[in-house]
Amino acid sequence: MAQAYLTRGKRKVNGSIQIKSAKNSILPIICSTVLQKNDCELILVPKIKDVEELLNVVGLLGITSERVNENLIIHSQNITYSSLDCDFAKNFRASIFLVGAMLTRFKQCEISLPGGCDIGKRNIDIHLDALASLGARYEIVQDVLIFNGKNMHSGVVELRYPSVGATINTIFASLELEGITTIINPAKEPEIKDLASFLNSLGYVIVGAGSKKISIYGRKIFPKPIAYKPIGDRIVAGTLLVLTTILGGEIMLSNIEQDSLEPVIFYLKKVGAKIAKYQNAIYLYSNAKLKPFKIVTGPFPQFPTDMQSIFISLALCCNGKSEIVEKVFEDRFKVVDEFKKFGACIKKRENSIIIEGKKSLNGATVRATDLRAGAGLVLTALTIEDSCEIENIEVIMRGYEDFDKILRTLGQDIKKN
Numbered sequence: 001m002a003q004a005y006l007t008r009g010k011r012k013v014n015g016s017i018q019i020k021s022a023k024n025s026i027l028p029i030i031c032s033t034v035l036q037k038n039d040c041e042l043i044l045v046p047k048i049k050d051v052e053e054l055l056n057v058v059g060l061l062g063i064t065s066e067r068v069n070e071n072l073i074i075h076s077q078n079i080t081y082s083s084l085d086c087d088f089a090k091n092f093r094a095s096i097f098l099v100g101a102m103l104t105r106f107k108q109c110e111i112s113l114p115g116g117c118d119i120g121k122r123n124i125d126i127h128l129d130a131l132a133s134l135g136a137r138y139e140i141v142q143d144v145l146i147f148n149g150k151n152m153h154s155g156v157v158e159l160r161y162p163s164v165g166a167t168i169n170t171i172f173a174s175l176e177l178e179g180i181t182t183i184i185n186p187a188k189e190p191e192i193k194d195l196a197s198f199l200n201s202l203g204y205v206i207v208g209a210g211s212k213k214i215s216i217y218g219r220k221i222f223p224k225p226i227a228y229k230p231i232g233d234r235i236v237a238g239t240l241l242v243l244t245t246i247l248g249g250e251i252m253l254s255n256i257e258q259d260s261l262e263p264v265i266f267y268l269k270k271v272g273a274k275i276a277k278y279q280n281a282i283y284l285y286s287n288a289k290l291k292p293f294k295i296v297t298g299p300f301p302q303f304p305t306d307m308q309s310i311f312i313s314l315a316l317c318c319n320g321k322s323e324i325v326e327k328v329f330e331d332r333f334k335v336v337d338e339f340k341k342f343g344a345c346i347k348k349r350e351n352s353i354i355i356e357g358k359k360s361l362n363g364a365t366v367r368a369t370d371l372r373a374g375a376g377l378v379l380t381a382l383t384i385e386d387s388c389e390i391e392n393i394e395v396i397m398r399g400y401e402d403f404d405k406i407l408r409t410l411g412q413d414i415k416k417n
């Protein structure tokens with residue numbers, strides 16, 4: 001049965017939260033276990049749907065896993081080749097990260113073309129061009145991608161756009177290619193650095209992750225067990241910082257590196273939040289008197305597109321008009337129509353929106369159109385005294401563990417129906 005959140009808002013925030021490991025680090029690291037062929041223990045892994053779905057996909061290859069307290073243990077000793085032409089792979093974007101790992105492990109891969117979703121077409125041309133420039137051959141037969149990696153070689157790969165997924169696939173595909181593979185214009189997201197750090201701890205040699213050039217020195221590794229703690233989830237952390245900024249109060253977040261949140265912290269300070277940074281922790285205080293802002297999303301270190309919808313809820317609480325320009329996904333403003341059900345005054349242009357802040361909003365029933373949009377709608381609902389209902393919360397559970405429980409510990413009135 002479809003679930004919904006029910007809220008009654010206008011309550012201050014007070015509390016401290018330990019941020020769990022980053023979804024967008026964990027997903028490519030799970031794909032890395034195709035290469036590792038041993039036990040891998042990941043620390044502080046949130047119980048979220050995206051992790052479960054990817055474990056289902058790698059389960060087709062004989063990879064098993066179990067949860068031990070807050071950790072996830074993955075066993076990949078008995079990995080065997082299998083086609084990934086299945087609904088799991090088609091409906092779940094991150095399964096495309098498996099292509100590079102499968103090419104290194106099996107020299108072949110067969111996988112359903114990943115579907116689009118509510119934020120855009122989600123093309124894979126950059127992935128395909130990068131892998132082809134390393135000698136991979138592929139054909140698309142009835143929505144199934146069939147790769148032949150028997151004649152792959154190292155080389156120079158220039159990405160036309162710093163795609164996160166294409167960077168991940170190019171790193172995976174070149175790990176054991178003799179010689180040096182160089183990626184020009186790679187994604188610089190913190191999760192890419194985290195993945196490289198994990199792969200290097202397996203024995204691979206990746207230099208320059210997080211910079212404008214990544215070099216992979218191809219080599220074979222010996223399977224060994226590993227325990228690894230990915231970085232904290234910067235988008236979950238950013239969501240809770242915005243919550244506190246708009247409602248007023250204070251919050252302490254632990255297990256979060258502020259460098260990964262720099263662009264978000266810059267704007268929260270600009271609108272009026274007070275922020276203190278500690279070793280792997282962030283403190284925020286807000287009196288909720290906020291100034292309007294203008295943000296333009298882009299690849300890291302620009303403002304993260306995943307925080308865009310969440311900043312709509314911030315803009316609705318600022319004194320004046322704010323502007324958000326979306327430059328990463330072509331259709332990430334679908335959620336605007338849902339915000340308007342609260343009475344929000346938002347004007348859409350080509351790839352930007354103008355949001356009028358401090359308008360009094362009304363209770364409403366709204367629908368989460370995607371993971372981050374859902375989080376933004378919940379935050380706005382919590383600024384409204386009337387009761388609100390947020391439907392389709394299954395998409396929020398893809399990336400936020402126990403979201404309602406965490407919000408209740410921070411003093412919010414929210415429950416699942």
Ligand code: EPZ
Binds near residue numbers: 023121161329372
């Ligand atoms: C990753 O998606 C993240 N997902 C996304 O987070 C995040 O929004 C995105 O990076 C940008 O930071 C995971 O890590 C699982 P891209 P990815 O390839 O790899 C276009 C979330 O909420 N493009 O950097 O799919 C693409 O259409 C999710 O956790 C091509 O045109 O992002 C988009 O417009 C949402 N051709 C832009 O580039 C390609 O071959 C960025 O895509 C690849 C991408």
